[in-house]
Amino acid sequence: MEVQIISKEYIKPSSPTPPNLKTHRLSLLDQFASFGYVPVVFFYPMNQSISHAVADIVSQISHSLKQSLSETLTRFYPFAGKIKDRLSVDCNDEGVFYLEACVNCHLVECLSQPNIPSLQKFLPRESWKDPTEGDHVTMIQVTRFACGGIAIGVLVSHMIADGISLSIFLKGWAATARKACEVVCPNFDAPSIFIQNDAYSREAVVMAFSKPFKLGRCIVRRIVFDASAIASLKAKASSSSVQNPTRVEAVSALLWKCIMTAFKATSGIQRPTYITHAVNLRPRADPQFTESSMGNILWSTCALCTAEEIDLPCMVSKLREARVKINIADFVKNIQGDGGFSKLWELVKARTGAVSSMAFSCGVDYIGFTSWCNIGVYDIDFGWGKPMWVSQVGTIEDSETMFRNRIYLMDTRSGDGIEAWVLLDAKDMIMLAQDNELLAFASLDRSPTE
Template sequence: MDETMIMEVQIISKESIKPSSPTPNHLRTFKLSLLDQLIPAPYAPIVLFYPNYDGANHLEVSQRLAVLKQSLSETLTRFYPLAGTIKDDLSIDCCDEGAYYATAQVNCDLSHFLNKPELQLIHKFLPCEANFQGSTAGTRVTNIQVNVFGCGGITIGICISHKIVDGDGLSTFLKGWAGTACGSEVVYPHIMATSLFPTNDLWLRDSSIVMWGSLFKMGKCITRRFVFDASAVATLKAKATSSSVPNPTRVEAVSAFIWKYVMAAAKEKSGTKRPSLLTHLVNLRKRMAPTLFENSLGSLIWIASSKCMAKCDVGLQALVDQVRQGISKINGDFVKKLRSNEGSTVMSKSLKDMGDFGSKEGVDFFGFTSWCNFGFYEADFGWGKPIWVSCTGSGGLGSAVYMNLIVMLETVSGNGIEAWVTLDEQEMEILGSNQELLGLASLDPSPLQLLGNSAI
């Protein structure tokens, strides 16, 4: 394919994949949990890239597509809320409308795209636009687009409502779908978030919209990938180790390292060192007492925050300490408070404090979330594991309304971290030329380079 040719993704079919068995009448209305109101974005989009490892021919690829549909139908029976439609902000109509399912053809080989992926084109592989406009009544909970490249490679783009899944929940669904497709594992989700955090009103939605809205920025943003291989992660963990944090995690070390340099970029642009707010979404499943069952479905997350004032130490160890302190506050006692009679007070104060500080004139905000350890690279539908897993930037690439957002995923090896960073264009230009940062991170490397072999 000529380098000057534009990649085209043509939809060739649209259909509904309904559950293989009807949902019982007593499960027709699914009540959402209180925490399902926390995230305003309608979807957490993800795209999985699968090479044609074994050189399957056209007929064999068609058979793979048929397996995807049949296994999805069977999976939706067990994950029955995902086969419904949004009824309102408090419930899902489990009407068995099914998943929206599109099949598309791509006019190039997968290796051509992966050799130098243009991030602004990834949305073409998704069934929905990634933005901050809320899901409306009647929209499908689950939306999928399967894209077939000329070489027989496949990408699967998934947008499931953030009202019912977070990153861990998305992983559970993928594990269930892939396990059904290849016959390796039948996953039954534990649908319990509503019983843990019941609700009958929308106060948290309204509070979170105010908080997140105060942190939105106007202007032109850009998303780029900073990839830390296993040795870089090990180096950062060693440099981040201190008496206060003797065992920093890789997510803490990389988060603090990126925070250090996005603050530096903001300082260079504005001409002055400014206070900074970092937030991290925290998975509550293992912080409850007792911990939740594996494969618990729902949006079971809360927001940790850390502050770095204008005169704070911006050394890596000091910043790791700040990140650790913020995350460690979201512990078993905190979750117990969330579920108690004082839960609404605790949540309201937490959101107000973050919104009030982060929206002050001269304060920079950076939102982090980690999708590491969710097993996305293990999603094998019967023809091999994905070669690359991607997300999209804040508010959609090129959006005029965005957040400073950093999403971290594992690399295909499982040992490195790939950080998708969305910033103001000018700040990104500064960040992308910082030689100290680039001494440990590769900027927008080809996913093929991360394999260490010629897998496709």
């Protein structure tokens, strides 16, 4: 599969950003976000009911995407800027770095058995880790297939956006493109609520937060759970403690259990396994934040499973307990204002200290979960229908600077299944792929067209 770049340009906001908004300071929670960009690729088939020539349709789509993006950036003005330093974005209206490309195959051929490393070709920058001063906040690549299908690859700096923020931006862009009545209006109030503290290095904060996770080359595989399998899994995972697990809880617990088994098979030792699971704070705060609140409005819960506790209902209970034992409303209130950083920093130090002590005494493995389920990525319609597939992309497999033992959960196109992108060391992945309990509920690397 060869992707050829046709054009490069900058899409600027249709109206200039007011002078008082030229610098966007990160929020306290943004300080704890990981480096790099949030990647996603949307694949759209050609609308077969359209009788126009493919070239004409592609031209119309190109014009519509650029014009609507320009209009959208007036509301999402930090997305059109550049990274100023470790704590702020220069909202200079230089625009989104925007590429147009073409590929010498049909969309169905690409998706029949997608090659994960090749998905990087649909992103506007193949080496998209660790942005530095002067880098664009947002980069987009629109690739057309020989059949007229479209892939839209997006990178947004994690400094200012989590997965939900990225979804909000894309929904706003899509609504403008299809000339919808509703207008998505983002809320950038988080930095005035969660006050950043520039006395601490952002790099040090991120390093403390990500300390448990190992860097190195890893293998990425997609593990797909359909609705019927999840229903059976939820029944198996239920208990008196959690009578009706969510699909995310059930899938997370099974992956946790099976990966622990893989770790034991490759190391010969069953160590305790510590997991984190990202939690969206927007609906759990009191009062709630609006759905369109931008930034990294999330935190991670944590749970530990020992060798004696490897049991699916028990692990689901641990996931539920980890989420409910933190009073989210109080947590959000405590980290607001000028004193928020010290309270948050103490929490991080206590967590990492406990884990480091455990690792020193008996050894411990780590798994980090992030869920993009229920954020509506399959609802993003630019005017020619919903996507056939949404790819989280995951990682560059030959990179030595990737975090291993990471799992990204996505909705399937039907909305009731889950597609898990799993990043593990090669030997651990080999063992996981042979786990009969996992294979009883899931399929590996299934075609998105099925």
